[in-house]
Amino acid sequence: MDILRIKNKYAAVALFLMLSVALQAQDYGALKYMLQKRPANERFESNKFNEHLFFSAGLGPYGLLTSGGQDGMGMTANAFIGKWFTPVHGARLGATLGYLPSEVYNSKIKMVGGSFDYLLNISSLTFGYNEQRRFELLGIAGVEAGYSRANDNSAGDNPAVKNGHEFYYGVRMGLQGNIRLSRTLDLFVEPRIGWYNDGLGHTESWRNYKMGGSVLVGLTYMPAAAMGRKIHFDNFDNSSFLNHMFVSLSGGISTLKMPGIKNTLKGFGPQFSAGIGKWFSPSSGVRLSGTVGYSDTPAGSASSYFKHIDLHADYLLNINNILWGYDEQRLFTLIGIAGVNLSGTKGVAQTAKYAPGLGIGLQGSFRLNRSVDLFVEPRLNVYQKRYAGGCGFGSTDQLGELNFGVTYHTIDRAARPQNGFSSNHIADNLFMTSGIGAQLFLNKTNLKHLAAWGPQLSASIGKWFTPYSGLRLVGTGGFFSNYLLPTDMEAERLRHITVTGGLDYLWNITSTMSGYDPERIFELIGSVGFNLAYTSNSEHKFQPGLNAGVQGVWHINDFFGLYLEPQIRLYRDKFIEGNLGFIQKDVMVGINAGFHYRFVPYSKAANRSVFEKDDKRYFISGALGVSSLLVANRDLVKNMGVEAKGSIGKWYTPLSAWRVNGTIMYKAKTPDKLNLHYAGLGMDYMMSLATLAKGYSRDHAIDVVPFVGVTAGLVRRRGEFKAVPGIDAGAQVKLKLGSSLDFYVEPKVGIRTDTYDGMDQGRPDRVASMVGGLIYKFKMPTFK
Numbered sequence: 001m002d003i004l005r006i007k008n009k010y011a012a013v014a015l016f017l018m019l020s021v022a023l024q025a026q027d028y029g030a031l032k033y034m035l036q037k038r039p040a041n042e043r044f045e046s047n048k049f050n051e052h053l054f055f056s057a058g059l060g061p062y063g064l065l066t067s068g069g070q071d072g073m074g075m076t077a078n079a080f081i082g083k084w085f086t087p088v089h090g091a092r093l094g095a096t097l098g099y100l101p102s103e104v105y106n107s108k109i110k111m112v113g114g115s116f117d118y119l120l121n122i123s124s125l126t127f128g129y130n131e132q133r134r135f136e137l138l139g140i141a142g143v144e145a146g147y148s149r150a151n152d153n154s155a156g157d158n159p160a161v162k163n164g165h166e167f168y169y170g171v172r173m174g175l176q177g178n179i180r181l182s183r184t185l186d187l188f189v190e191p192r193i194g195w196y197n198d199g200l201g202h203t204e205s206w207r208n209y210k211m212g213g214s215v216l217v218g219l220t221y222m223p224a225a226a227m228g229r230k231i232h233f234d235n236f237d238n239s240s241f242l243n244h245m246f247v248s249l250s251g252g253i254s255t256l257k258m259p260g261i262k263n264t265l266k267g268f269g270p271q272f273s274a275g276i277g278k279w280f281s282p283s284s285g286v287r288l289s290g291t292v293g294y295s296d297t298p299a300g301s302a303s304s305y306f307k308h309i310d311l312h313a314d315y316l317l318n319i320n321n322i323l324w325g326y327d328e329q330r331l332f333t334l335i336g337i338a339g340v341n342l343s344g345t346k347g348v349a350q351t352a353k354y355a356p357g358l359g360i361g362l363q364g365s366f367r368l369n370r371s372v373d374l375f376v377e378p379r380l381n382v383y384q385k386r387y388a389g390g391c392g393f394g395s396t397d398q399l400g401e402l403n404f405g406v407t408y409h410t411i412d413r414a415a416r417p418q419n420g421f422s423s424n425h426i427a428d429n430l431f432m433t434s435g436i437g438a439q440l441f442l443n444k445t446n447l448k449h450l451a452a453w454g455p456q457l458s459a460s461i462g463k464w465f466t467p468y469s470g471l472r473l474v475g476t477g478g479f480f481s482n483y484l485l486p487t488d489m490e491a492e493r494l495r496h497i498t499v500t501g502g503l504d505y506l507w508n509i510t511s512t513m514s515g516y517d518p519e520r521i522f523e524l525i526g527s528v529g530f531n532l533a534y535t536s537n538s539e540h541k542f543q544p545g546l547n548a549g550v551q552g553v554w555h556i557n558d559f560f561g562l563y564l565e566p567q568i569r570l571y572r573d574k575f576i577e578g579n580l581g582f583i584q585k586d587v588m589v590g591i592n593a594g595f596h597y598r599f600v601p602y603s604k605a606a607n608r609s610v611f612e613k614d615d616k617r618y619f620i621s622g623a624l625g626v627s628s629l630l631v632a633n634r635d636l637v638k639n640m641g642v643e644a645k646g647s648i649g650k651w652y653t654p655l656s657a658w659r660v661n662g663t664i665m666y667k668a669k670t671p672d673k674l675n676l677h678y679a680g681l682g683m684d685y686m687m688s689l690a691t692l693a694k695g696y697s698r699d700h701a702i703d704v705v706p707f708v709g710v711t712a713g714l715v716r717r718r719g720e721f722k723a724v725p726g727i728d729a730g731a732q733v734k735l736k737l738g739s740s741l742d743f744y745v746e747p748k749v750g751i752r753t754d755t756y757d758g759m760d761q762g763r764p765d766r767v768a769s770m771v772g773g774l775i776y777k778f779k780m781p782t783f784k
Helices: 010-025 032-036 122-127 319-324 509-514 604-611 689-694
Strands: 053-064 074-084 089-100 109-121 135-150 164-180 185-196 210-221 245-256 269-279 284-296 305-318 332-346 353-367 372-383 397-409 430-441 454-464 469-482 494-508 522-535 542-555 560-572 585-598 618-629 641-651 656-669 675-687 702-717 720-736 741-752 765-778
Touching: 053 089, 053 185, 074 109, 074 210, 109 122, 109 164, 122 135, 135 185, 245 284, 245 372, 245 509, 269 305, 269 397, 305 319, 319 332, 332 372, 353 397, 397 509, 430 469, 430 560, 454 494, 454 585, 469 522, 469 585, 494 509, 494 542, 509 522, 522 560, 542 585, 585 689, 618 656, 618 741, 641 675, 641 765, 656 702, 675 720, 689 702
Parallel strands: none
Antiparallel strands: 053 074, 053 210, 074 089, 089 109, 109 135, 135 164, 164 185, 185 210, 245 269, 245 397, 269 284, 284 305, 305 332, 332 353, 353 372, 372 397, 430 454, 430 585, 454 469, 469 494, 494 522, 522 542, 542 560, 560 585, 618 641, 618 765, 641 656, 656 675, 675 702, 702 720, 720 741, 741 765
16 A cells, blocks of 8 residues: 655655664664663753753755655754753754645745654663763654645646645654754754644645655754853953954845745845944944845836845844853854844836835854854844835735854954054065956846856055055956847857956955954955956946955965955946946956965065075976967867976076076967967076065975066967067966975966967967976086
8 A cells, every 4th residue: 555655765764874873873782781771860960940951943855755746845944942851851842934845836835833842862861961972862752733825726626725824733753963063052963754634735635644754954052051140251341442343244145025926046136244333231232234135026026136225223132141141252142133224125116215124133153263253144124115015914025034144353452462563664564466266247147147257367566554554556357258239249248358457445354353463364354446447349448447345365374375355346337238227337246366475675685695505596497288379268278288398597696586498389279270389498587576575595385486588489380380489477386395396386478479370460479378397406516
């Protein structure tokens, strides 16, 4: 009899695997240990009503394990509050939200309910109570009830199908595996199986019940002390206004709660937020924040995108500090949020609308170090009906949010490092960056095409004038594609080459919040500035613009670091075809990653005295890589040939070297796909940035050596040889392997005469290469 026809076996498999792993991990051995050595019925030393409480939240897949109209896997989210009455026995109350896809209804079946579960701590029952146990296995049995809702019946007048609201109820059982992350925080996995009446799936069946399964993954928070008993009494220093200030950045998703919005992830849209705030006491704070985003609009709206810009003024309540006192080292903090909003929207109606509102939320914050937290923050906003037409509950509009982000806290001034900031010399606090990344011109069409992204190279040089403020000159170059074309063009897309140069003001957020520290490993830097951009295939090739970004820098040593920098650039409309619609400007976004170099004043005399003691000034190198004509399309990769390179040179000063090199390139391709071969000689001038930054040393682990030079050689293409001169520039990144041996990679670009590729284009040909190899340093032998 096919009573329990299982479509999904996830829950059953997870139950079996978790029980097997638990038995092995805790060395249960055979059942005789459970039957013959059962520990005494243990009790807590103290178990008042406010002790041994816990709070849990989890999310996971949910599905019917019996046939009954389901079309795919659904999702469920649960929140619990519970209490352990003994080390073995406990109970919890829960709230449930979820949905099930349906092959009967045009919309998903949505559920809201509550539950009550009995908990059995199998680990404590078998081996006794142990607060330090890293893994625990719990048995769960309980009841659940709630309402499910389905609309838009696509099955016509089928009497087995139920529209509207249905009351459902059932019983369930499962296992929960807990992994202890800290004294107060557990990670859990909970597979469950339940049996429910037909109201759960909104369809009748001959068996009069449905079987459902789910696997929750979530966190359990267990207070370290009884609720309301203060055990932490750290000093809250509010002597300076900057103490206990913070800034936050976050991204997430949002959606309107109203009929006509897709009940899938497609109905959600992205949003980004930035905020600044201050804690005025251990329990109370204020935060001002702004959010921009878009999401789906209901049917019949003026646009398919609901665009919103929201301003929030929030009161923050630190629940942990109220219950247990102020603790500077607390790893997890729960914060209640309530505030007022002011928002501007566009998308439901043709014109922009403005509306006030209220918002409530809850933030779970995880401390990474003294200055940085990661957080997750669900929030519900209720707006006056001008926000989106008043189609939500009670003629208002509701916007739900889920944000993930980072919070940066100030460090009390008394606790900040006392390292001095020196600015006595013009060369003090200089830095350079070089990087590579991607860029995108924003419009609705380009957002749908991954190929609209293009590569971007960047370089900058700058100086910090104070621990908090600096300037930099920055240049970028690359290309991107635009899929929104003028009506008189038949091509699928248009590629634009773009080059920018600009001046940026830099704000060192880390030094502002935590004090200046030259030994700091990570820094967060904000930038804002202006630039002049050149873009090909544009009616206005040169255009001034504004730009802003955030840079994260990881310092590997005193000289060398890595950085990641997302940035946005804003120009006048019609610079490039198309825009975002809700903002009549041309917007470019990009992200770069690369190298960051810091410099100190260079002492010529001191460095020469050390340099004179190093007798290994000569070097030879050999490398292998790829080379191609430098073009702004995929032919850069498709037309690559193999390049071999050898050189010999000498460091004449601590900073400078000359080298002679020979290059052979085999079987690259011309634009019309003919073979291209090259052999040539060159001479380069080289400069050590590590010496410039930290002074000369033969023991630099990493060095970056930019170079520029001339070259001449013979090129063979189209069956004939041609003499070709040129100019090259690049940089060599060296990693020390031993006293005489370095590994290096060397990107290079160059220009050649127009005869290089055999095609007359009226301009010099451009080339690019990337090679990697070894450098051997030696002392030149003397012969007597």
